[in-house]
Amino acid sequence: MEGKSIVSRQEPVLHLDTNARRNFIKFYNKLGEKPRSTVRFYDQTDCYTVHGSDDCEQVAKIVYKSTAYVHPLLPDDKQETLQYVAMSKANFELAVRDLLLVRNLRVEVYVRRTEWQLEYRGSPGNLLQFEDILFANKEVLVGNTIISLQVKLEGGTQRRVGVAAVEQNDCSFQLLEFVDDDFFTELEATVVLLGPKECLLPSADGEYTAVKTLLERNGVMITVPKRGSAAERNDLLQDLNRLLRFAKGQQEDANxxxxLQMQLAAEALRVAIRYLDLINDAGNLGHYELKQLDLKRFVHLDSAAVAALNIMPKPGTHPTMPSYRWQSILGVLDHCRTPQGHRLMAQWVKQPLRSSEILNDRHNIVQCLLESPETLDTLSMDYLKRIPDILMLTKKLMRRKASLQDLFRIYQVILRTPKILQLLLSLEHSTVQSVLCAPFKSFLEDLTGLKQMVEQVVDFESIEKGEYLVKSTFDNRLMELQQTMTELYNKMERLQNKCCEELDLDGKMVKLENVAKLGYHLRTTIKDDSVLRKNKNYRIVDVIKGGVRFTSDKLESYADEFASCRTRYEEQQQSIVEEIIQVAVGYAAPLTSLNNELAQLDCLVSFAIAARCAPTPYVRPKMLAEGAGKLLLEDVRHPCLELQEHVSFIANSVAFEKDKCNMFIITGPNMGGKSTYIRSVGTAVLMAHVGAFVPCSMATISMVDSILGRVGASDNIIKGLSTFMVEMIETSGIIRTATEKSLVIIDELGRGTSTYEGCGIAWSIAEHLAKQTKCFTLFATHFHEITKLAETLPTVKNVHMAAVADEDNFTLLYQVRPGVMEKSFGIQVARLANFPEHVVQNAQEVYNEFEDEHAGKQSEADKALLDKIQVAIEQLSTAGNNTDINVEDLTQLVAKFAKDIKQLDSDYFKTVLTSSEV
Known part of the structure; x- marks a missing residue:
């Protein structure tokens, strides 16, 4: 083997003889090209490898943070070179986790039996074969949703869309069918709502080209599965009869x-079930739930609004990272203590509700918790912190992969939940009792049998020693082995006492311990190390921070015999454990319900903590019915910005009321806070609709049907879309979707084209939203011409971000004030950004030249118009003295005079004419 980098101690080396190298290269070439979205690993027994430049560079950067670990794999004749990166099993698992969960790529693993073959395959929406790698000893903090789509043309521009969503963690199928426009507006809202990692399409071409573009814009991986046979396409009912969970006494028939009356959605579900191969996993059978997804339950969000409001953190961001808290709205609200809480919180922020009843319940509970700070702290720090991921433990039960330790962890949850229940009951709050306590009571009653079974079967004394065993009373052979182990343990304890006497050590200083790799041994403090080394009866096994581990020949003999007995005990109890797990599987439904209830409690506790620990505590919003036409936010702040260090946030307000004011046109300097202000409003409305308190001093919010946004400008290079095209796509979605019950935030629209065209488009959209849609709108712009809308539309108000400027100083005040700011102060902002002074001076000179030239042209035009007006005045004077002139000729002269006056850029004349028209 040849390499081109310095090999680290951790980096494994690929050992292949000449013949093996040739055969592997031959096999690799035979595979042919693969999609760039797929990374292939090869199990080389003592290490894993990837090959080809793309895979090598990507994996080397993930594992080794450098491409220096890419090596050439050469046969002896060296006519053909194949790059490779070798990695240990631990680094292979690290790479797979990153590729599937962060980068949303596919992974294939090839294993050599008699010949090389594809053994494992995974994708962002299908993690089943990699669950042990991804989630062993790891918290599952994200959902795992895959959707399947079917589209059918109905009329010229309408499409019927069938959607099936499969959530493998929660074992749920959700079906939805609707008629959509040719822009797939409703489909985008569905994608935002569900947040899938992967989507199954019948095709990526033809009718599905627009769907593919939409999915790519939202970061969803696209898969086109192979078409099944005619027989496979007719067996959905058969599959559902095996997968669905039916109630006791209910006929097990999905027909x-x-x-299933939604035919397109049902076909989409069939494709998803086959793609995920759910039927061939026994752990899935009898556990799935089928329900219809109702989009009208949720506030409509488009992808532009999700990005504009920074709802979700960047991919790969973990709650333990320092930046997580202020990067996104999810980070601000997510103080959850359990993995299931983290998952539900991510779902809630993407699915703001339109149900006043549910929101009122959530706000009531958050308020109750805030008024009981001791209870809030106890729930968060003492109880929820100790709740494991019940959903993942239940899945292990369902797949018959659970151990006695897993069963004991579930038992501990069942023991701890009544304490949580008692604490909640002590609040004596009606909403807490109905929403939280009543379900807890019901699920605990359903789990009574499981609790009793664990108490009858599990040996709790052995757990105290770190071992998970079945009680020996279940089997005669187990009793014999247990008796032997007890005798051996007693002998080891006597050796422990003898050691203390021989070494003249305090009995409390010498511990008898059991560690998996070492077995039973003794441990004492590091300061007694010298005493140990002088005694030849004992030898040191290991030195750790906690002390010195040591043993003796007799102790080692007892420990080996004990380990052998325990192994035989575990083998003997295996059949009993399998029976216990089989019974425990029957409690999967109440366990899942208990998991969901604890997740809900965790989220509501998290809302209360977020409201309390903000720099300025959040307040409860007063929620009005949809269409009430009020949006009043006093001293609204941006929750992410105020959490950043060295930021002193300046709060502002907004006051919208139906038929009085529904639009703010916001002008002001660059960097003056326009974008932050409008995002703050959108964020507060979103937080209120998920059930959280809001960063204001007072909030009255009419419930909205959608939050739509167009904030920021950036090219989408990957998709081949310019800034302007992205703007137009996002804005066209707003125009089609917004109603008078919507909230729209728009920032800097029309910058990607010429000034006049951009201004015309921005004006037209603002006017449409103000006159036709009449929704709540915050419209930030540098086109000062648009502010003139307020002169003709009474529901439009002009506000600006204040700044103070003179010849030498420029200060941004970040305060919203009434009226228009005529300048954008771009040159002053450049100076604040420490532009080189000569560049700023040059910019000022060019600006002055343009301004003088414009003024000169305007002056010449005005002079010409004044000459015309002078002539018109003389004609009117002459006509007035002429008693023979008819009315029609005089009317024409007056009309011409008015037209010329209107072309003259004179505020005086405009005011006179407007007054006369009125």
Missing amino acids: GRKE
Whole structure:
């Protein structure tokens, strides 16, 4: 083997003889090209490898943070070179986790049996074969949703869309069918709502080209599965009869379910079930739930609004990272203590509700918790912190992969939940009792049998020693082995006492311990190391921070015999454990319900903590019915910005009321806070609709049906879209979707084209939203001409971000004030950004030249118009003295005079004419 980098101690080396190298290269070439979205690993027994320049560079950067670990794999004749990166099993798992969960790529693993073959395959929406790698000893903080789509043309521009969503963690199928426009507006809202990692399409071409573009814009991986046979396409009912969970006494037949009347959605579900191969995993059978997804339950969000409001953190950001808290709205609100809480919180922020009843319940509970700070702290720090991921433990039960330790962890949750229940009952709050306590009571009653079974079967004394065993009373052979282990343990304890006497050590200083790799041994403090070394009866096994581990020949003999007995005990109890797990599987439904209830409690506790620990505490919003036409936010702040260090946030207000004011046109300097202000409003409305308190001093919010945004400008290079095209796509979605119950935030629209065209488009959109849609709108712009809308539309108000400027100083005040700011102060902002002074001076000179030239042209035009007006005045005077002139000729002269006056850029004349028209 030849390499081109310095090999680190951790980096494994690929050992292949000449023949093996040739055969592998031959096999690799035979595979042919693969999609760039797929990374292939090869299990070389003592290490894993990837090959080809793309895979090598990507994996080397993930594992080694450098491409220096890419090596050439050469056969002896060296006619053909194949790059490779070798990695240990631990680094292979690290790479797979990153590729599937962060980068949203596919992974294939090839294993050599008699020949090389594809053994494992995974994708962002299908993690089943990699669950042990991804989630062993790891918290599952994200959902795992895959959707399947079917589209059918109905009329010229309408499409019927069938959607099936499969959530493998929660074992749920959700079906939805709707008629959409040719821009797939509703489909985008569905994608935002569900947040899938992957989407199954019948095709990526033809009718599905626009769908593919939409999915790519939202970062969803696209898969086109192979078409099944005619027989496979007719067996959906058969599959559902095996997968669905039916109630006791209910006929196990999915035929007649109303959800399956949506034919396109049902076909999409069939494709998803086959792609995920759910039927061939026994752990799935009898555990899935089928329901219809109702989009009208949720506030409509488009992808532009999700990006504009920074709802979700960047991919790969973990709650333990320092930046997580202020990077996104999810980070601000997510103080959850459990993995299931983290997952539900991510779902809630993407699915703001339109149900006043549910929102009122959430706000009531958050307020109650804030008024009981001791209870809030106890729930968060003492109880929820100790709750494991019940959903993942339940899945292990369902797949018959659970151990006695897993069962004991579930038992601990069942023991701790009544304490949580008692604490909640002590609040004596009606909403807390109905929403939280009543379900807890019900699920605990359903789990009574499981609790009793664990208490009858599990040996709790052995757990105290770190071992998970079945009680020996279940089997005679187990009793014999248990008796032997007890005798051996007693002998080891006597050796421990003898050691203390021989070494003249305090009995409390010498511990008898059991560690998996070492077995039973003794441990004492590091300061007694010298005493140990002088005694030849004992030898040191290991030195750790906690002390010195040591043993003796007799102790080692007892420990080996004990380990052998325990192994035989575990083998003997295996059949009993399998029976216990089989019974425990029957409690999967109440366990899942208990998991969901604890997740909900965790989220509501998290809302209360977020409201309390903000620099300025959040307040409860007063929620009005949809269409009430009020949006009043006093001293609204941006929750992410105020959490950043060295930021002293300046709060502002907004006051919208139906038929009085529904639009703010916001002008002001660059960097003056326009974008932050409008995002703050959108964020507060979103937070109120998920059930959280809001960063204001007072908030009255009419519930909205959608939050739509167009903030920021950036090219989408990957998709081949310019800044202007992205703007137009996002804005066209707003125009199609917004109603008078919507909230729209728009920032700097029209910058990607010529000034006049951009201004015309921005004006037209603002006017449409103000006159036709009449929704709540915050419209930030540098086109000062648009502010003139306020002169003709009484519901439009001009506000500006204040700044103070003179010849030498320029200060941004970040305060919203009434009226228009005529300048954008771009040159002053450049000076604040420490531009080189000569560049700023040159910019000022060029600006002055343009301004003088414009003024000169305007002056010449005005002079010509004044000459015309002079002539018109003389004609009117002459005509007035002429008693023979008819009315029509006089009317024409007056009309011409008015037209010329209007072309003259004179505020005086404009005011006179407007007054006369009125």
